[in-house]
Amino acid sequence: MWMPELPAFVPFFIGALIALVTTGKVRQAVLLITPVLSGLHLLTVPVGTVLSFSFLNFELEVFEVDKLSLLFGYIFHIAAFICMLFALHVKDTLQQVSGLLYAGSAIGAVFAGDLITLFIFWELLAVTSVFLIWARRTERAYIAGLRYLIIQVLSGVVLLVGIVFYAYKHQSINFEFIGLNDTASWLIFIAFGIKCAFPMLHNWLTDAYPEATPTGTVFLSAFTTKVAVYALARAYPGTELLVYIGVIMACFPIFFAVIENDLRRVLAYSMINQIGFMVVGIGIGTALAVNGAVSHAFNDILFKGLLFMSMGAVLHMTGKIDGSRLGGLYKTMPKTAILCMVGAASISAFPLFSGFVSKSMVMSAALNNGYGWAWLLLLFSAAGVFHHAGIKIPYFAFFAHDSGIRTSEPPKNMLFAMSIAAVLCVAIGVYPQALYSLLPFDTGYNPYDATHVLTQTQLLFFSALAFVWLNLKNMYPPELPSVNLDIDWFYRRLFPAILTPFFSLFWSIDRAVRGVFMRGVNGLLGVISRHEPDGILSRTQLSGSMVIWVSILLAVFLILSFW
Amino acid sequence: MDKQNANEKQYLFDNPKNVKRLLYIVYACCAVLVLLEFVIHRHIYHSWEELFGFYPIYGFVGCVVLVLVAKWMRTFLMRDEDYYDKLESKQHPKPANKKQTEAEQAQGGNDVDA
Numbered sequence: 001m002w003m004p005e006l007p008a009f010v011p012f013f014i015g016a017l018i019a020l021v022t023t024g025k026v027r028q029a030v031l032l033i034t035p036v037l038s039g040l041h042l043l044t045v046p047v048g049t050v051l052s053f054s055f056l057n058f059e060l061e062v063f064e065v066d067k068l069s070l071l072f073g074y075i076f077h078i079a080a081f082i083c084m085l086f087a088l089h090v091k092d093t094l095q096q097v098s099g100l101l102y103a104g105s106a107i108g109a110v111f112a113g114d115l116i117t118l119f120i121f122w123e124l125l126a127v128t129s130v131f132l133i134w135a136r137r138t139e140r141a142y143i144a145g146l147r148y149l150i151i152q153v154l155s156g157v158v159l160l161v162g163i164v165f166y167a168y169k170h171q172s173i174n175f176e177f178i179g180l181n182d183t184a185s186w187l188i189f190i191a192f193g194i195k196c197a198f199p200m201l202h203n204w205l206t207d208a209y210p211e212a213t214p215t216g217t218v219f220l221s222a223f224t225t226k227v228a229v230y231a232l233a234r235a236y237p238g239t240e241l242l243v244y245i246g247v248i249m250a251c252f253p254i255f256f257a258v259i260e261n262d263l264r265r266v267l268a269y270s271m272i273n274q275i276g277f278m279v280v281g282i283g284i285g286t287a288l289a290v291n292g293a294v295s296h297a298f299n300d301i302l303f304k305g306l307l308f309m310s311m312g313a314v315l316h317m318t319g320k321i322d323g324s325r326l327g328g329l330y331k332t333m334p335k336t337a338i339l340c341m342v343g344a345a346s347i348s349a350f351p352l353f354s355g356f357v358s359k360s361m362v363m364s365a366a367l368n369n370g371y372g373w374a375w376l377l378l379l380f381s382a383a384g385v386f387h388h389a390g391i392k393i394p395y396f397a398f399f400a401h402d403s404g405i406r407t408s409e410p411p412k413n414m415l416f417a418m419s420i421a422a423v424l425c426v427a428i429g430v431y432p433q434a435l436y437s438l439l440p441f442d443t444g445y446n447p448y449d450a451t452h453v454l455t456q457t458q459l460l461f462f463s464a465l466a467f468v469w470l471n472l473k474n475m476y477p478p479e480l481p482s483v484n485l486d487i488d489w490f491y492r493r494l495f496p497a498i499l500t501p502f503f504s505l506f507w508s509i510d511r512a513v514r515g516v517f518m519r520g521v522n523g524l525l526g527v528i529s530r531h532e533p534d535g536i537l538s539r540t541q542l543s544g545s546m547v548i549w550v551s552i553l554l555a556v557f558l559i560l561s562f563w
Numbered sequence: 564m565d566k567q568n569a570n571e572k573q574y575l576f577d578n579p580k581n582v583k584r585l586l587y588i589v590y591a592c593c594a595v596l597v598l599l600e601f602v603i604h605r606h607i608y609h610s611w612e613e614l615f616g617f618y619p620i621y622g623f624v625g626c627v628v629l630v631l632v633a634k635w636m637r638t639f640l641m642r643d644e645d646y647y648d649k650l651e652s653k654q655h656p657k658p659a660n661k662k663q664t665e666a667e668q669a670q671g672g673n674d675v676d677a
Contacts, residue, residue, distance in 0.1 A: 143651050258633035259641070331574045367608045375609060383625045399576060451606045458596045458618040465593050466626035468586060477634045481644045484637075492647055 004044065005051040007063035008073055008111055009121075011038035012080070012104025016097050031084045031096055035103070039077035042070075050113060058173055061113025067440040068294065072110040072230045074438065075298045076103060078424070079222040079305060086309050086417035087215035098131035099219050106223035110230050115163045115173045115188075118231070122159055122195075125224055126152030132216030133208055141211040147491075148208035152224075155194035162187030178235040189236060196228035196279065197272050199248045203487040205272060206256075210264040210321070214312035217264060221271060221308045222301045229278045229297045238285025243366075246283055247377050250276030254384035256486065261322045261479050263393055264311050267304065270347065270389040273381055274300045280378065281362040284369050287441035292361025295435055299346070299354040299428060306343035306421040307393060310336050313410035313418070314397055320405070323392075323479035328402030335409055337398040342422040346429065348390035348460055349382060354425045356456065357432035357447045364445075383463040390460075391467050396479055593619070 015034030019027050047070060051063040065073075080103035087099065105128055109121035126149060133145035165184035167173045178185045190201075197205045209220050236242060253269035253276075260266045274296070281293030313336050314329060315321045330337040342353070349355035359382065366375040409415060428435050432447060470476040485493075531538050576582055597619055607613055614620070 139652060140648065254629060255633045255636055258630055259637050261644075330576070372609050376611070379621060380625045380629075383622045384629050387626050387629060449606075450603050454596070454599055454603050455605065455618045458600075458616075459622040461589070461593050461596055462619040462622035463626045464589055466623045466630070468589060469623075470627065470630055475634075476630060477637060480641070482637075483642045483644055483646045484640045485642060486640075493650065496650065 004046065004049045005063065006041065007051060007108065008038060008042050008045070009104040009108035011041070012100050012107065016100040016104065019100060020093065020097050027096065028088055031088065031100065032081070034100060035077050035080040035084060038107075039074070039081070042073055042077060045070075052113065058116060059114070060117055061174075062108075062117050063111050064113025064175075065111060067438075068230070068234060069110045071294055071298065071438050071440070072226065073107060075301050076107050076110065076223065076226075079103070079301050080107075082305060082309075082417050082421055083215070083219045083222060085413055085420070086218055086312070088413040089411045090213075090215055092135060094131055095135045095213060095216060098128050098135075099216075102128040102132065102219055102223060106227050109227045113175060115166065115175050118175055119156065119160055119163055122191075122227075123153065123156040125195075125227060126156060129220055129224060132219055133212040135216055136211060136213045138211075144208045144211040147488075148204050151194065151204040155191045158187055158194070159191035162189075162191060175234065177237070180236065180239050180241065189239075192228050192231045192235070193245075195224055196232060197225060197249070197275060198245055198279075199252060200487055202249070202253075202272050206253075206265055206268040206486065207488050209268045209271075210262050214315045218305055218308045218312055221267075221304050225271065225275055226297050226301060229275060229282070229293065232279065233282050233290060233294055237282050237290055239283055242279050242283025243371060243374055244283075246276045246279030246281075247374050248276070249273065249279055250381040251377055251384075254381055254388055256484060257384075257388035258392070259477055259484055261324055261482055263321050263323055263326070263397055264308065264315070266323075266388060266393060267307050267311060270307075270385060271300075271304055273385060274304065274347070276381070277359055277362050277378065280371075280374060281365065284362075284365050284371065286365055286369060288361055288368070288443045288445060289365035291436075291439045291441050291443055291445070292358055292363075292365055295439055296355075296358040296362065298435060298438075299358045299425070302421050302424050302428070303343045303346035303354060306418055306425060307340065307347065307389065309414065309418045309421065310340035310343060311393070311397065313414050316414070317407040317410055318405050322481060323396035323400075324481050326397050326403055326405070327400040328398070329405065329407070330398040331402075332405075332407050333398065333409055335415055336418070337394065339415075339418040339422050340394050340398065342425055344390040344394050346425040348386035349456060350429075350460060351448070351453045351457060352426065352429045354428040356429055357435070360447050360452060360456070361443075361445055379459070383459055386460050386463045387467060391464065400479075 011034055015030055015038075018030050022030060045065055047066055049063065049065040050061055052059055052061040054060070080100075083099065083103070087095065090096065102125065105121045105124035109118060109125060112118040112121055130145050130149045130152070133141050133148060135141075162184050163173065165182075166178070166188065169182065169184060178188060180186060180189060194201045194204075205225070209217050212220055232242070250273050253272040257266045257269040257273070260269060278293040278296050278300075281289040281291075281296065283289075311321060314326065314333070317333065318326065318329070320326055346353040346355045349359045363375060363378055363382075366372075366378060436445065467476070528536055530536065576585075597616055600616060605612065611617055611621075
């Protein structure tokens with residue numbers, strides 16, 4: 001097993017196979033040991049390792065290691081372990097096996113050296129992850145999962161078409177810098193953009209993630225979008241369009257997050273907002289900006305995972321996740337509340353927490369490269385993040401008005417998984433050099449200068465003050481049981497509303513036409529199949545007339561044969 | 564519920580004094596942070612930053628605008644909780660198995676331990 005060329009996804013697929021046929025404690029051991037062993041193995045794999053083989057004239061590089069892919073490989077292993085630990089109490093073969101396969105697919109995708117391998121793992125990501133949504137086993141989850149699967153597979157199909165064009169033009173399927181220049185590159189860009197939740201293409205995320213199981217959402221939040229961020233960082237760094245897209249992604253979801261009632265959907269919106277920062281970084285494309293983007297992806301997996309875990313724990317223990325139905329849980333879930341607040345502080349980028357050391361790289365790069373307007377908008381959304389993810393999530397779940405719910409702390413494995421993520425969030429915030437040494441570029445960036453610490457703290461505390469002021473003035477929008485319309489309204493409400501009358505007209509015309517035809521056939525059958533003496537097939541015929549008909553037929557044949 | 568709470572122990576924020584204290588801490592931090600600007604010389608990268616107290620003002624105003632705009636968005640985006648369910652359950656008739664009651668859900672383990 002200890003050979004460097006062993007592709008990093010293989011242990012996960014083997015682990016999934018073993019998990020499928022084992023039960024109880026053995027399976028739990030397999031679930032935990034798989035990411036640990038695979039991660040230890042990955043630590044021994046040097047940069048530059050390539051495993052390739054030929055397939056139909058193509059050189060497939062199933063496993064190609066460089067600093068960028070290695071960074072994502074490490075964090076995916078950490079995330080897989082934390083997710084597995086968080087879900088250890090679940091006794092559901094479907095979730096556990098698909099969880100391992102899903103993590104393995106994400107790891108396979110980031111180590112894919114060519115576009116065909118990337119495409120295979122791209123689709124595997126979709127197919128393996130949808131079971132984490134369906135495993136909720138509710139009607140809503142089933143329908144949301146179908147929508148999710150359709151959009152994800154669509155992304156794969158667009159990617160495949162792009163790859164075919166790309167391979168035809170460049171005579172190469174190597175996965176490297178592509179850049180926006182022709183149809184093929186645009187198709188691949190859009191495929192990445194769907195998985196990356198670009199504006200207008202984002203709704204699958206906020207639609208499906210909150211419908212998954214309490215543990216499934218934690219898996220989902222870690223992998224799919226980060227694979228897309230990785231793919232963009234590899235193929236499209238320095239594409240200016242990404243700056244505009246990223247700024248929109250960072251800004252618009254925070255408005256939805258403020259009025260959303262389902263707290264896991266709030267986190268889903270906040271996830272798009274965080275990915276926006278990464279996309280801006282990739283769009284700027286300098287060493288500092290790309291470093292900022294990928295390190296923010298690294299940190300986001302940890303703190304967003306931590307927030308999703310704390311909300312998963314709340315859902316697991318209370319069966320409720322709406323802000324309007326929760327509150328006062330700090331009384332009975334104090335540990336979960338504290339862990340949630342560590343995640344909230346990290347995503348808000350408080351000094352000494354992980355968000356602080358990565359988000360600021362993107363912000364600095366925006367200023368250094370003449371994107372002052374982008375910097376202002378990112379600063380606004382950084383304040384907004386604190387507002388909706390940093391304050392709203394802990395406040396409405398654990399404090400606010402007392403909902404009267406009295407429960408207890410979640411199972412030990414959940415607390416343990418959250419604690420690991422929380423410790424990592426603080427550790428990276430306190431000692432960022434450990435993370436910086438893994439980054440693809442060496443920029444000598446130092447987040448802890450007096451200006452940065454002061455300005456960031458000022459920004460956050462006055463955002464908090466705004467929250468306090470709005471609450472005291474009763475201007476803060478209350479949590480209401482509601483659904484907010486988003487882009488999904490088009491394909492869940494408008495299109496069905498237009499298409500249903502159209503199809504009912506179409507089907508009624510179709511029914512009428514077939515009715516006429518069937519009446520004709522039935523009439524004919526009625527005539528033919530009558531068995532009374534005067535029925536067409538039961539009349540007595542003279543044998544002489546038959547002889548005449550035979551001779552006529554023969555005569556016709558004879559005449560025809562002259563031609 | 565009130566009767567139950569009466570027997571229950573007092574928690575940290577059940578006492579309004581503690582809430583007040585927390586708020587005073589926030590106010591004090593905000594004041595200190597503004598005063599620190601006299602002591603610490605900020606590096607200026609963007610012309611807006613030259614304004615005294617730019618970050619506190621931007622953070623406060625930004626968040627108030629955010630909330631007010633979001634509140635306004637509710638007027639045309641908000642629908643009933645079962646807005647989509649009404650539409651979609653028509654196309655997908657409910658499976659026969661029974662629904663969990665609230666009491667059952669409150670037991671925890673709502674992620675379908677098969």
